[in-house]
Amino acid sequence: MSASSAKSQVRPVAVTRLRKTYDSLVAVDDISFALESGSITALLGGNGAGKTTTIAMLLGLVEPTSGLIEVFGSDIMTDRGLVAHRMNFVSPYVDMPMRLTVRQNLSVYCKLYGVVNVAERIAEVSEELQMTELLKRATGKLSAGQKTRVGLAKALLNAPELLLLDEPTASLDPDTADWVRGHLDAYRRARGATIVLASHNMAEVERLADRVLMLEAGRVVEDGAPANLIKKYKRGSLEDVFLDITRKRRPRAPVEETAS
Amino acid sequence: MSKSSMRHPPIMHDPHGPIASARRIAAMIERYIYLIRGSWVRIVELVYWPLLQMLMWGFMQLYLAQTSSLFAQAGGLLIGAVLLWDILFRAQIGFSICFLEEMWARNLGQLLLSPLRANEFLVALSVMSLIRLAIGLVPVIVLAYYMFDFNLFGFGMALGAFFANLVLTSWSLALCSSGIIMRYGLGAEEFAWSLAFIMLPLCCVYYPVATLPDWLQPVALALPPTHVFEGMRGLVLDGIFDSAAMWRALSLNAVFLVVGYGAFRFFLRSTRVNGSLLTQGE
Incomplete structure (x- = not known):
């Protein structure tokens, strides 16, 4: 097997018996999953279910209490440097330096990620995200929607093979949120990237995700395609499924067909 | 039709090895230079306090020289001490403020999930402490020469030894405080x-170690800057290095x-365990 084919066969993410505790609080409780290349997986769950902690552990920012996270075959805690250039992250809850212009921020991140053609890459990504006019503005003076766009631009600079998003459309108006979803889907299709998404927006997840990992109290309580979960719970939408799970209602029993 | 950033992935440098490492360090330095360049207030602030200190102690020395034979014979004793202390203090602050910029901007998590290594980040902060020190102190040193006839560069090779030791101490303190x-x-x-400032009374900036009580002198001599300030006095008073x-x-x-590096790594690990890298900021 050639090195390139071996590389392409390594799963982007493989999580084994992952656990994270903060003193007596169990944030993530013995979860295991693996992601297929080119898939979009949504982490769903109520507040405190363990979504953000899981993403932070996938990024190597939080150290697991136990378990193993392999990203492109490398242990993220010990060999993060081998794979960090192949990943990126977007969240409305982290910022970029406010006093720098958008172009300056993107330039610094391009260089941190090892992009060669910095000016060209910034121009391409800005044009793609329709934010060329923002490049000269101070990052701190942008609206929430504009900041999200800039955050997304930063995350796409290195054309990551693994993109992690924590509530990417929080605080966006419906039009901008829809535009961001469309762009993420297009990016996945064009680049074959693997996307992990934590969200509270069920419509967003239904539209984007191939697979849902439903978390509750740090455990995976459901794992499947959105359509399959809706079918399993005999509900009309993923939101209803979410409510069933968080309110601990079991899937409805199949309706018996009566012989006439 | 414009090129699509999706279909045309960027050309990437090899992310591994010392050259890649140097590129990332340069990128961080560029980030802090943008910050300084973007605000004249920041540049003024870099010069303001060292200038104020130098003026106050310079005039004090002029006055003491008129009333004390010691200061009349050894012009520059006070002003030299002030400038050397400022090297220590400003280098530490230069490192720490650049680190604080990341905390204020809630950017630390973004940096630490990028290919930037913690050690590269620390090297960038160290280089920035020297750059900020140069911006702040060079004009003040030049002014001290013209106003008070004190030439810090007159210490010659000894200045190199004083400078290196003070900067190394400042980095060790900044590593601890940043952690x-x-x-x-x-x-x-x-x-x-x-x-x-914990060191200020103990490292004998303005007075000899012999001034301290006997039991405190070993503590003072365990601090690297004490030897620098003693060395400076020896040079000014007796002409001996x-x-x-x-x-x-x-x-x-x-x-x-x-110890400083160990403390920083310990606190970094502790922060990863504690899970607060993505939630920092005001």
């Missing part, structure tokens, strides 16, 4: 501003740096 702030958040920001004292300071600095 504490990273772990405990901006509530611990005061450490960045005050940690160097004690190179052995500088080697002692360098050895102590090696210990201080190991």
Whole structure:
């Protein structure tokens, strides 16, 4: 097997018996999953279910209490440097330096990620995200929607093979949120990237995700395609499924067909 | 039709090896230079306090020279001490403020999930402390020469030894304070501003070690800057440069740096365990 084919066969993410505790609080409780290349997986769950902690552990920012996270075959805690250039992250809850212009921020991140053609890459990504006019503005003076766009631009600079998003459309108006979803889907299709998404927006997840990992109290309580979960719970939408799970209602029993 | 960023992935450098590492360090330095360049207030602030200190102690020395034979004979004793102390203090603050910029901007998590390594980040902060020090102190040193006839560069080669030892001490202090702030958040920001002052009474900036009580003198001699200030007084008063004292300071600095670096790594690990890298900021 050639090195390139071996590389392409390594799963982007493989999580084994992952656990994270903060003193007596169990944030993530013995979860295991693996992601297929080119898939979009949504982490769903109520507040405190363990979504953000899981993403932070996938990024190597939080150290697991136990378990193993392999990203492109490398242990993220010990060999993060081998794979960090192949990943990126977007969240409305982290910022970029406010006093720098958008172009300056993107330039610094391009260089941190090892992009060669910095000016060209910034121009391409800005044009793609329709934010060329923002490049000269101070990052701190942008609206929430504009900041999200800039955050997304930063995350796409290195054309990551693994993109992690924590509530990417929080605080966006419906039009901008829809535009961001469309762009993420297009990016996945064009680049074959693997996307992990934590969200509270069920419509967003239904539209984007191939697979849902439903978390509750740090455990995976459901794992499947959105359509399959809706079918399993005999509900009309993923939101209803979410409510069933968080309110601990079991899937409805199949309706018996009566012989006439 | 424009090129699509999706279909045309960027050309990437090899992310591994010392050249890639140097590129990332340069990118971080570029980030801090943008910050300084973007605000004249920041540049003024860099010069303001060293200038004020130098003027106050310079005039004090002029006055004392008229009333005391010691200061009349050894012009520059006070102003030299002030400038050397400022090297220590400003280098520590230069490192710590660049670190604090990341905390204030809630950017630390973004940096630490990028290919930037923690050690590269620390090298960038160290280089920035030197750049900020140069911006702040060079104009003040030049002014001290014209206003008070004190030439810091007149220390010659000794200045190199004083400078290196003071900067190494400043980095070890800044590593500790930055680690504490990273772990405990901006509530611990005061450490960045005050940690160097713990040393001020003990490292004998303005008076000889012999002034301290006997029991406190070993503590003072365990601090690298004490040997620098003693060395400076020896040079100004007696014209003698004690190179052995500088080697002692360098050895102590090696210990201080190991402790400082160890503390930073300990607090970084503790912050990863604690899970607060993505939630920092005001």
